[in-house]
């Protein structure tokens with residue numbers, strides 16, 4: 001069989017622990033036998049990030065801008081515990097995802113992979129709900145302060161030219177906590193464009209929710225920018241028969257639960273963090289959640305939403321076989337290859353991505369699945385738990 005040819009390389013970002021093990025299995029078994037794979041490889045494994053003083057992450061993000069499509073393996077974000085586990089670390093390196101997001105100025109879209117035998121906890125959900133999370137600012141870039149004395153807190157903005165503006169936050173009689181958050185109009189605009197573009201690309205309705213009745217200026221700015229940016233997409237939305245719908249976050253939560261699914265829900269940074277975990281859990285499993293970072297210029301990075309599955313990795317190191325679910329990582333690869341195929345007009349590569357996903361669904365629909373899913377399927381569905389390598393072999397057979 002002739003291998004499928006590629007034109008432009010894909011940016012490949014390798015990662016850590018169990019997902020790094022799965023990464024190699026997926027490439028060796030499901031991709032390399034069929035595709036003459038062209039990638040520009042970046043090793044984002046923790047120790048290599050450490051050796052390069054994290055330059056490799058920056059290089060990988062810049063390569064993604066250059067080539068337009070990347071696929072990323074889950075990576076360790078070091079914390080205190082990891083510093084003890086890896087004494088050779090010279091710094092508590094920042095989250096690679098944060099670094100990449102900052103460089104690409106992207107929005108993260110998370111979509112669950114649905115299968116018939118796993119019913120969402122919310123019975124009326126029939127189609128996936130994609131949560132689009134703004135990836136800049138708000139509490140994630142806030143400054144916090146704890147004070148013990150009675151006193152007054154003020155907030156001052158000092159322009160480079162012109163008079164400072166000061167507001168009183170609150171006068172307190174005792175200990176208090178304070179927080180100052182911000183967002184940038186440019187970033188909100190990019191977020192809005194990425195959401196409208198993704199809605200057009202995937203032909204789905206777009207919902208957006210904030211709390212602008214309370215945060216009149218802050219959230220009001222988000223609402224206003226979305227309305228302004230929508231003007232440029234209105235015609236596309238009409239042509240495709242899709243809608244843009246703004247509502248308050250509490251109203252959105254109620255509507256999402258009562259909906260059939262099949263739309264994109266754009267959320268501010270914190271709302272998106274929380275709601276994507278709720279939505280993914282209600283759909284079934286974090287192991288079945290894909291994540292796509294889309295930059296305003298269309299640059300796209302595909303990954304799994306879950307982490308490096310540390311507990312499984314330690315079993316793997318101890319010589320045990322594990323039943324870790326590779327679905328989200330496989331779909332990161334198929335998503336990236338499909339996108340590459342679309343950009344380079346390679347119908348064979350697009351077809352390959354479709355075939356790979358179809359083989360995954362066929363395997364799962366025949367009841368061959370990893371342990372995490374066996375616990376979730378309907379009781380009358382005959383499911384068998386297999387190890388990761390067996391699951392991947394079953395997919396390959398069906399390809």
Ligand code: NAP
Nearest residue numbers: 074075076077287305306307308309310311324325326372
């Ligand atoms: P995690 O790796 O997502 O795993 C949490 C638990 O969820 C696992 O112990 C496992 O449960 C279950 N799980 C997740 N993915 C699974 C899969 N594919 N198959 C089967 N079960 C799966 O989260 P974590 O343990 O909190 O984080 C581990 C490391 O990942 C951390 O160092 C963190 O920094 C990093 N992380 C990276 C990313 C990223 O790169 N995008 C995202 C999140 C976290 P059981 O143990 O019960 O089987």
Ligand code: MG
Nearest residue numbers: 272273274277
């Ligand atoms: Mg979170």
